[in-house]
Amino acid sequence: MGTQLFPGWVSKAFFWLSIAIPASAIDLDVSSKNSICSATALIQDGIMDYYDANNYGGSVGMFQAPYYWWEAGEVFGGMLENWYLCQNTSYEQVLYDSMLAQAGPDYDYMPSNQSMVEGNDDQGVWGLTVMGAVERNFTNPTEKGVPGWLAMVQGVFNTMYSRWDDQHCGGGVRWQIFTWNSGYNYKNTISNACLFQLAARLGRYTGNDTYIDVAEKIFDWMVDVGYIVLNDTANVYDGANIDDNCTDITKLEWSYNQGVVLGGAAYMYNATNGSSEWETRLSQVVGGSTSLFFRNKIMYEMTCQDAKSCNNDQRSFKSIFSRMLSLTSVLAPYTADTINPLMEASAEAAAKSCTGGSDGHTCGMNWETGSWDGYYGLGEQACALEVIQSLLYDQRPAPYTDSDGGTSVGDANAGLNKTTTNVLHSDLKITHKDKVGAAILTAVVIAVLVGGSVWMMF
Numbered sequence: 001m002g003t004q005l006f007p008g009w010v011s012k013a014f015f016w017l018s019i020a021i022p023a024s025a026i027d028l029d030v031s032s033k034n035s036i037c038s039a040t041a042l043i044q045d046g047i048m049d050y051y052d053a054n055n056y057g058g059s060v061g062m063f064q065a066p067y068y069w070w071e072a073g074e075v076f077g078g079m080l081e082n083w084y085l086c087q088n089t090s091y092e093q094v095l096y097d098s099m100l101a102q103a104g105p106d107y108d109y110m111p112s113n114q115s116m117v118e119g120n121d122d123q124g125v126w127g128l129t130v131m132g133a134v135e136r137n138f139t140n141p142t143e144k145g146v147p148g149w150l151a152m153v154q155g156v157f158n159t160m161y162s163r164w165d166d167q168h169c170g171g172g173v174r175w176q177i178f179t180w181n182s183g184y185n186y187k188n189t190i191s192n193a194c195l196f197q198l199a200a201r202l203g204r205y206t207g208n209d210t211y212i213d214v215a216e217k218i219f220d221w222m223v224d225v226g227y228i229v230l231n232d233t234a235n236v237y238d239g240a241n242i243d244d245n246c247t248d249i250t251k252l253e254w255s256y257n258q259g260v261v262l263g264g265a266a267y268m269y270n271a272t273n274g275s276s277e278w279e280t281r282l283s284q285v286v287g288g289s290t291s292l293f294f295r296n297k298i299m300y301e302m303t304c305q306d307a308k309s310c311n312n313d314q315r316s317f318k319s320i321f322s323r324m325l326s327l328t329s330v331l332a333p334y335t336a337d338t339i340n341p342l343m344e345a346s347a348e349a350a351a352k353s354c355t356g357g358s359d360g361h362t363c364g365m366n367w368e369t370g371s372w373d374g375y376y377g378l379g380e381q382a383c384a385l386e387v388i389q390s391l392l393y394d395q396r397p398a399p400y401t402d403s404d405g406g407t408s409v410g411d412a413n414a415g416l417n418k419t420t421t422n423v424l425h426s427d428l429k430i431t432h433k434d435k436v437g438a439a440i441l442t443a444v445v446i447a448v449l450v451g452g453s454v455w456m457m458f
């Protein structure tokens, strides 16, 4: 994930343009599934305005610039939930094609033309989306030689976990996968939170305790190092650099970090049959999530929204945050009384923001004004989609497991043979001992990757 801003004049031009056009706002009756699904269908059509796979320069499974690869993973995750919650198959083929197109040659969400820049967080967010396909019993791949969604998630988990680095900060994975990317020395919360949540979900889905143990270890590490501060309103911070052993923490709070930790804790609570340890932790993270990121019951991105400084990535965070709150309310039903009223108020407020643009129902960033605020983009659409469809989670079965409805084929060893996994290990050791050697190795690795065949070298 990186940074990039829409030029302000684009928003303003759009805003003035819209004044001339009669608004056809989204009508939302929060008690009607039909109304919720019609509203979200309009919002998804808005999302598809940014999807250009079939035209020159477009790619299957990616949105147009300036939206990064990871954000496509996040948005398709929300659309996959819509497919399930509304039982609307209009975008089933788009989702299917996208998840396959971006899986990469080894089916672990490291496609060759992203792997040079890909971070653990990018791979992790795609992993969460494909785990959604597993748990929602999404149409299984039928092409010969293509593994099941579950095997792909296991490939993501195994490759990410192979990058666990005990040598700095007592554990954790780094933000970046490759030494040549800036951010290689930063261990960020979102990468670790994604790995934590993948482990929790795989543990709940397969019943394999190895995943549960790994999830526990990752969570404990995030607490030990101070990325998660557990109290009645638990804070989740952004991350820290390894140069000072992760002691100088960047204390920015983003709803997606909070959300992915929250969701992981909810899966752990459910997977452990409501153990008291996980009930305590989950309640604390629910406390933080529902107090820090809501104002008068309406969700907001507290670190950048008021300052109007949210970049394109940050403008999408309420999307995955909404999904995680919704999942929590069904996996830990005791939290529903706390979470649901906030989601209902936020969904109504978000719908009121969807009066912008030339279509008259483009959604805005700030939901607290009762109307469109002049912002628009893929992130705004995705956030409105997920907060509004949140109202349907209790009307459909909870995420399946392999014993109550899931049919995806798995492979616990997927990804373990991957050559780049070993490249990273040798790379890590050399960086430690001999930076010059590492730089040479890095240059060789770049050359080999650019040349397209890591296999031949190792």
Ligand SMILES: *[C@@H]1O[C@H](CO)[C@@H](O)[C@H](O)[C@H]1NC(C)=O
Pocket: 037, 038, 041, 042, 044, 045, 088, 089, 090
């Ligand atoms: C299903 O989605 C399509 C595409 O967004 C939309 O046109 C259609 O109205 C939706 N169906 C329902 C029943 O909401």
Ligand SMILES: *[C@@H]1O[C@H](CO)[C@@H](O)[C@H](O)[C@H]1NC(C)=O
Pocket: 058, 059, 060, 111, 113
């Ligand atoms: C990445 O590779 C895919 C599959 O080969 C291709 O469809 C897509 O256009 C490429 N994307 C970019 C940004 O180069």
Ligand SMILES: *[C@@H]1O[C@H](CO)[C@@H](O)[C@H](O)[C@H]1NC(C)=O
Pocket: 168, 169, 170, 171, 224, 225, 245
């Ligand atoms: C680095 O941090 C970890 C985790 O907090 C701790 O266990 C370890 O002792 C620290 N190492 C040093 C050299 O301070």
Ligand SMILES: *[C@@H]1O[C@H](CO)[C@@H](O)[C@H](O)[C@H]1NC(C)=O
Pocket: 229, 230, 231, 232, 233, 234, 235
């Ligand atoms: C929780 O911990 C954070 C960070 O130390 C602190 O700012 C906050 O006041 C604490 N909240 C409670 C309820 O103790």
Ligand SMILES: *[C@@H]1O[C@H](CO)[C@@H](O)[C@H](O)[C@H]1NC(C)=O
Pocket: 271, 272, 273
């Ligand atoms: C949870 O309950 C199920 C069914 O009662 C049981 O099979 C399983 O072992 C329990 N798991 C844990 C972690 O207690």
Ligand SMILES: *[C@@H]1O[C@H](CO)[C@@H](O)[C@H](O)[C@H]1NC(C)=O
Pocket: 269, 270, 273, 274, 330, 331, 332, 333, 334, 398
């Ligand atoms: C786990 O999730 C299921 C599905 O929503 C729910 O019925 C069950 O009560 C949850 N378990 C606990 C301990 O809350």
Ligand SMILES: *[C@@H]1O[C@H](CO)[C@@H](O)[C@H](O)[C@H]1NC(C)=O
Pocket: 137, 139, 140, 404, 405, 406, 407
């Ligand atoms: C899951 O999908 C399979 C294959 O399409 C289907 O046979 C099965 O009925 C589905 N199960 C549920 C619970 O939807």
Ligand SMILES: *[C@@H]1O[C@H](CO)[C@@H](O)[C@H](O)[C@H]1NC(C)=O
Pocket: 208, 209, 210, 211, 412, 413
């Ligand atoms: C459980 O998961 C671990 C970790 O991927 C794997 O090594 C092991 O083979 C799995 N066990 C079973 C019974 O599938």
Ligand SMILES: *[C@@H]1O[C@H](CO)[C@@H](O)[C@H](O)[C@H]1NC(C)=O
Pocket: 411, 413, 414, 415, 416, 417
């Ligand atoms: C990994 O390599 C071993 C030994 O070469 C092979 O038996 C196994 O099938 C491979 N696993 C995968 C997932 O490719």
